[in-house]
Amino acid sequence: MNNSLLVVVLASGVAYGTPLLYGALGELLAERSGVLNLGVEGMMLVGAVMGFWTVQRLHADTALSLAAAVGVAALAGMAMAAIHAFLVITLRASQIVSGLALTIFAGAAGLSSYLGNDLNLADNPARHAFNAAVFPSSMQGWPIVGPIIFGQNVLVYASWVCVVGVSLYLSRTRLGLNVRAVGEAPASADAMGINVTAYRYAHTLAGGAFAGVAGATFTLAITPQWVSGITGGAGWIAIALVIFAFWRPALCLVGAYFFGALQALSPQLQARGINLGPTELWANSLPYVMTVVVLVFVSASGARRRLGAPASLGLPYVREER
Amino acid sequence: MxxxxxxxxxxxxxxxxxxxxxxxxxxxxxxxxxxxxxxxxxxxxxxxxxxxxxxxxxxxxxxxxxxxxxxxxxxxxxxxxxxxxxxxxxxxxxxxxxxxxxxxxxxxxxxxxxxxxxxxxxxxxxxxxxxxxxxxxxxxxxxxxxxxxxxxxxxxxxxxxxxxxxxxxxxxxxxxxxxxxxxxxxxxxxxxxxxxxxxxxxxxxxxxxxxxxxxxxxxxxxxxxxxxxxxxxxxxxxxxxxxxxxxxxxxxxxxGRELDSGQPARARTPGEPVLELTDVWSDADRGDSAVRGASLVVRGGEIVAVAGVAGNGQRELAETVAGMRRATRGKILVCGKAIRAGDPRSAIAAGVAYVPEDRLGTGVAPSLSIASNLALKGYRERSSSHGPLLRIGRIREHAVELIQRYSIAAPGPGAPARLLSGGNLQKVVLAREFSGKPRLLIAASPTRGLDVGAIETVHAYLREAAADGVGVLLISEDLDEILLLADRVAVMYEGAIVGETSREEADVEEIGLLMAGGQDPRAD
Amino acid sequence: MRIERRLRQPRWLIVAVPAGSLVFAFFAAGLVLYATGHNALSSYRQIVDAAFLNSGAIGQTLTQATPLAFTGLAAAAAFRMRLFNIGAEGQLFMGAITADAAGLYLGGHGWPTALVIFAMVIAGCAGGAAWALIPGALRAFFKTNEIITSLMLNYVAAYVLTYLVFNTESYWRQTKGFNASVFPTSKTLPNDALWPSAMIHARGGIALPLGAGIAVLVAFLLWFLFTRTRFGFEAQVLGDSPRAAQYAGMRTRRKILAVMGISGAVAGLGGASQVGDFAHMLDADPNGLQKQYYGYTGIVVAALARYNPLAVVVVAFLIGALQNAGNTLQGADFPSGLVGVMQGIILFSALGGELLVRYRVRVGRTMPATEAA
Missing domain, CATH: 3.40.50.300 (P-loop containing nucleotide triphosphate hydrolases)
Known part of the structure; x- marks a missing residue:
């Protein structure tokens, strides 16, 4: 039963969906504060390379190196996000162009590749990696829930904690209320003594940290090695996922696993010799096409605002202007 | 406490x-x-x-x-x-x-x-x-x-x-x-x-x-x-x-000087109806209906003011008549002819001029030059274009002429519109709208944010338009302004015209009550 | 420190800022090189040699600059109207696919080369435009954000391209010959579908590809369209303020569709030029066309040129030179990825420099608000 197509696809969907989930959670935080960051792909790649570098070079036991690697990846992502934050918050540059610039700067033909090659990270598999042995193998063997829920690695479980955390943070805490106010109506938040700039910086940086961890998920868990451009566009899907999820963390989780499962589907079908025409073409394209379809639905329903798009998303806030 | x-x-x-x-x-x-x-x-x-x-x-x-x-x-x-x-x-x-x-x-x-x-x-x-x-x-x-x-x-x-x-x-x-x-x-x-x-x-x-x-x-x-x-x-x-x-x-x-308290306009004789609204409905930005069955007539040569508390559908009414908002129900006739709902070009062609509430952003394109903004509606005409090509020289000449005629204080026709002060911006809008030879002029809060001098200028232009036989539909939240300018006052409440009175019979107290839907908040 | 809006933008700043950005980028990238233990100066010397001075270098640079000019023009045409079409990448792939089909279908039948090339140009434009019209129509009719949709379609286009080369029943797939049975590849264009180039006898011969000439022509056409026609006027108003455009009775939907179509057509033309001028086949090699990121780099080009079509051509040449150096050089002084880093920094500094154009930065003279009472 656990080898049935559905269970295998769902189980690997959770694994493939995890970086999407981390990336989307980070982007969600930034966007809720009003900052659109199209540089997720770039931040992810730099996180991926720096996390990998840490496990290769740090001589410590598995747990410690992995923890350090995730921390370094988060910091690296944050550093990238800081460039974007400075440009769009302080210098009021176009958020769209700046985000694209960040992806070009940090992305597959940029800094991540520079660092990976310069630090000689290619060709060697990771010295430590997140494996799935968190729960005893007997539990992992349970029907259906075994592989899907108990057969995952620590990063997956940590992402669940993050979903709950971000969700509660936004809906139940004072800081969360302030962030939402900053994203919706910065002038109102400002008049009520909330430091718009500080909130936007903090959440853009937090978004970078999540993206860095998302990248590390690739190099430390999914395919524990480094190759240039390892994320393969996951950053862009993460951005789309935020819209897909109507800016809600719990829906990000659903969407991430859905897209993850789509990614897992094509190799599984091939492995089982099931031929559905140009399987590879449609299974690979499906996440992107689905995103477009959902976007159309979201915008055509005319309920964008009620669905949660922060009203000031993408707009710089300047107080002293006449 | x-x-x-x-x-x-x-x-x-x-x-x-x-x-x-x-x-x-x-x-x-x-x-x-x-x-x-x-x-x-x-x-x-x-x-x-x-x-x-x-x-x-x-x-x-x-x-x-x-x-x-x-x-x-x-x-x-x-x-x-x-x-x-x-x-x-x-x-x-x-x-x-x-x-x-x-x-x-x-x-x-x-x-x-x-x-x-x-x-x-x-x-x-x-x-x-x-x-x-x-x-x-x-x-x-x-x-x-x-x-x-x-x-x-x-x-x-x-x-x-x-x-x-x-x-x-x-x-x-x-x-x-x-x-x-x-x-x-x-x-x-x-x-x-x-x-x-x-x-x-x-x-x-x-x-x-x-x-x-x-x-x-x-x-x-x-x-x-x-x-x-x-x-x-x-x-x-x-x-x-x-x-x-x-x-x-x-x-x-x-x-800083004595104010002439605004001479009441000389009696005007209204002509043929230029705008007839019958049971017009249109939607608000957020779903619900904003205009709910408004009916109103404006004749050539008169100023009809729509009074009301902000948010009772006046802005939406103006946009509906100007074609910027689709009428979901009802009839809009301009000079006896129906205009296509939600099509500003059809309204413009029928002779509707519109001074929008949002000057910078709707009334003008802020980064474009003053000349471009003066040609914003006329660029399709013979005088400004030659088939698909623009006659840039003519557009510029026309701008220079209008800047002079309306004494717009501007660095030149090439300067971006956003550099102008509110009053001069409004002059740009008025100059453009008048040069289109309108039959109906909709002016939505035309003096908001202007200083006294500019307000007087705008008022003078509105009166002049009415004297020339243009029907003026004035939308304002300022009762003083309405009583100063209008020949007739219509009160709008929750999307409908709930009352109408001539200026002579207008009574602030009564208009105020109509604006509140007939309820007096002082009652309790 | 205080930032104030400038009432007037000095003209010299509009040129000085991008130029300053380039200088700053070289300085900042130098720091990156220095920090990672490389010799920045020798890296830069190698760049200049590989991009301009070596024998055949300029030809190579043109090979890179031509597609960048097309994608840069595509981005400039759309971004000018604040339509953020970042799908030039996919539109270029689609243009390459359709132009290649036209070349394969019409070539080799003894028809005049000019006719075949013309058909390829039209096919490339049509392919790119059709692909761009998907996000364009969604934007025009459903107000769907074109940024994400055009971007998502890039990936779809890449998968389509790969599929067409790898699928055994594909029209584009090469089925004959020894190599074809070892590794899937696409058919090569017949000789009469190849685009000619003009030779300039200097520096060991510079081949000026037909595509480069077309790109310059397109740049002039776009410039004329945007500054001298009613269409351009409407696009300008729509780009500045969609409300004002609606107010003035402009047909905004048609304009969105037209601009996205033009943008896509120009990108598709870049694909046609890729096939006709350089690759002569459909290139599905993951390290080939898809690793060049012409579509994305085109946005860098357009932004640096401040979306001015004529400036795009110049900037495309410079960025193409950098790209060429990156492809040619690999080694201790020139780590891979440096080109992306430099492009990123150039763009960052240009964006930051925008602030200087729009605002004046003042070191505040705020008088003490209190004295001993």
Missing amino acids: TVQSEKDRRGADGAPPPPAVEMRGIVKRFPGVLANDRVDFEAAAGEVHALLGENGAGKSTLSNILTGLYRPDAGEIFIDGEPVQFHSPRDALDARIFMVHQHFRLVEPFTVAENVVLGDHRGEGRTFRLRHRAIEQRVAELSKRYGLAVDPRARVWQLSLGEQQRVEILKALYREARILILDEPTAVLTPQEADVLFETLREMAAEGRTVVFISHKLHEVKAVADRVTVLRGGRSVATVSAADATLRSLASLMV
């Missing part, structure tokens, strides 16, 4: 207490504008102090400085005689200074309670976790005590502007504000609602608070204030006691 005991205010030695607020020599510059030029201002605890001045006199700038939004280039601020320096709005809030801005500072998707607690770090909002229940309870208490009825759980976007104003005042009360500043608070109220507000303000002053009331309307200032400080051209020109001042003396202080 007594904010300060009498003893505190008197000081230990029995000397007169220092004023609650004192601002000395405030200077604030913006690029190209000296908004405040050594302004002095002081207000005592327990008084309603009006800040009077026409648009652009520096009232809002001064209050934004007092609330920490702007930092002054020079000058000092004292609260109860103590020098203070506000680095951010938070500092001012901590000094218990609160401002109700003209454009409310509310977060629309939030509930009333969430808005009230936003940014609070002393009361219910102090805890890391939000306790919605406790906050809502506190807000309900306050609204009951001060008779400011709003449901704490309602979302702000569901509220009328009058209710939103109550939320702002609740925010101030929640923070136990000692100094409350209100910027043009009556703009969103009917005359009767304004009376209620004045009562609330007097009550708040009686509790020992300082209420600063910003307005450019003389009779309001006279009605509510104890003292009046007049600003003109960025300077403070006088502080007088409201009881001693007359409307005339305040007016001359405000404008």
Whole structure:
């Protein structure tokens, strides 16, 4: 039963969906504060390379190196996000162009590749990696829930904690209320003594940290090695996922696993010799096409605002202007 | 609630207490504008102090400085005689200074309670976790005590502007504000609602608070204030006691010269109907219907004003007639011919000119040159283009001519429109709209934010248009302006025209009641 | 420190800022090189040699600059109207696919080369335009954000391209020959579908590809369209303020569709030029066309040129030179990825420099607000 197509696809969907989930959670935080960051792909790649570098070079036991690697990846992502934050918050540059610039700067033909090659990270598999042995193998063997829920690695479980955390943070805490106010109506938040700039910086940086961890998920868990451009566009899907999820963390989780499962589907079908025409073409394209379809639905329903798009998303806030 | 005991205010030695607020020599510059030029201002605890001045006199700038939004280039601020320096709005809030801005500072998707607690770090909002229940309870208490009825759980976007104003005042009360500043608070109220507000303000002053009331309307200032400080051209020109001042003396202080009280227009004979609306409906931006069965006739050569509290569908009505909003039901005839719903080009072709409320952004494209903006509607005509090609020279010549004829103060036809002042921007819009030889002119709040000189110019142009036989549909929230200009007044309430009267028979009291849907808030 | 809006933008700043950005980028990238233990100066010397001075270098640079000019023009045409079409990448792939089909179908039948090339140009434009019209129509009719949709379609286009080369029944797939049975590849264009180039006898011969000439022509056409026609006027108004455009009775939907179509057509033309001028086949090699990121780099080009079509051509040449150096050089002084880093920094500094054009930065003279009372 656990080898049935559905269970295998769902189980690997959770694994493939995890970086999407981390990336989307980070982007969600930034966007809720009003900052659109199209540089997720770039931040992810730099996180991926720096996390990998840490496990290769740090001589410590598995747990410690992995923890350090995730921390370094988060910091690296944050550093990238800081460039974007400075440009769009302080210098009021176009958020769209700046985000694209960040992806070009940090992305597959940029800094991540520079660092990976310069630090000689290619060709060697990771010295430590997140494996799935968190729960005893007997539990992992349970029907259906075994592989899907108990057969995952620590990063997956940590992402669940993050979903709950971000969700509660936004809906139940004072800081969360302030962030939402900053994203919706910065002038109102400002008049009520909330430091718009500080909130936007903090959440853009937090978004970078999540993206860095998302990248590390690739190099430390999914395919524990480094190759240039390892994320393969996951950053862009993460951005789309935020819209897909109507800016809600719990829906990000659903969407991430859905897209993850789509990614897992094509190799599984091939492995089982099931031929559905140009399987590879449609299974690979499906996440992107689905995103477009959902976007159309979201915008055509005319309920964008009620669905949660922060009203000031993408707009710089300047107080002293006449 | 007594904010300060009498003893505190008197000081230990029995000397007169220092004023609650004192601002000395405030200077604030913006690029190209000296908004405040050594302004002095002081207000005592327990008084309603009006800040009077026409648009652009520096009232809002001064209050934004007092609330920490702007930092002054020079000058000092004292609260109860103590020098203070506000680095951010938070500092001012901590000094218990609160401002109700003209454009409310509310977060629309939030509930009333969430808005009230936003940014609070002393009361219910102090805890890391939000306790919605406790906050809502506190807000309900306050609204009951001060008779400011709003449901704490309602979302702000569901509220009328009058209710939103109550939320702002609740925010101030929640923070136990000692100094409350209100910027043009009556703009969103009917005359009767304004009376209620004045009562609330007097009550708040009686509790020992300082209420600063910003307005450019003389009779309001006279009605509510104890003292009046007049600003003109960025300077403070006088502080007088409201009881001693007359409307005339305040007016001359405000404008700096005697004001001709606007000669009533000479009698005009209305011609054929140029606009006939029959049971017109159209949607608001957010789903629901904004215009609900409006019917109205405007004849050539007359000025018909639509009065109403902001948010009752007047803006949407103007947009519907101009074709910018699709009419979902009903008939719109311009000069007897139906225009295509939701097609501005069809309206323009039928002779509809439109001066929109949002000048910068709708009325003009801000980054484009003045010449381009003057050609915004005429570029399709023979005079400006040759098939698909533009005749750039002709467009420029035409612009130069219009700039001269309408005496638009501009660096040149090539300068971007956003550099113009509000008055000159409005002249650009009017020049363009008139050059299209319209049959019907819709003017939506055409004088909002303009100074007295520019207002007079705009009024003169509207009268001239009517004299030329153009039907003018004036949409305004300013009853004074309406009574000055209109031949007929129609009152709009919740999307429908609920009453109509000629100017001769117009009665402010009655119009005010119609604006409130027939209810008198003073009744209880 | 205080930032104030400029009332007037000095003209010299509009040129000085991008130029300053380039200088700053070289300085900042130098720091990156220095920090990672490389010799920045020798790296830069190598760049200049590989981009301009070596024999055949300029030809190589043109090979890179030509597609960048097309994608840059595509981005400039759309971004000018604030239509953020970042799908030039996919539109270029689609143009390459359709132009290649036209070349394969019409070539080799003894028809005049000019006719075949013309058909390829039209096919490339049509392919790119059709692909761009998907996000364009969604934007025009459903107000769907074109940024994400155009971007998502890039990936779809890449998968389509790969599929067409790898699928055994594909029209584009090469089925004959020894190599074809070892590794899937696409058919090569017949000789009469190849685009000619003009030789300039200097520096060991510079081949000026036909595509480069077309790109310059397109730049002039776009410039004319945007500054001298009613269409351009409407696009300008719509880009500045959609409300004002609606107010003035402009047909905004048609304009969105037209501008996206033009943008896509220009990108597709870049694909046609890729096939006709350089690759002569459909290139599905993951390290080939898809690793060049012409579509994305085109946005860098357009932004640096401040969306001015004529400036795009110049900037495309410079960025193409950098790209060429990156492809040619690999080694201790020139780590891979440096080109992306430099492009990123150039763009960052240009964006930051925008602030200087729009605002004046003043070191504040705020008088003390209080004195001893």
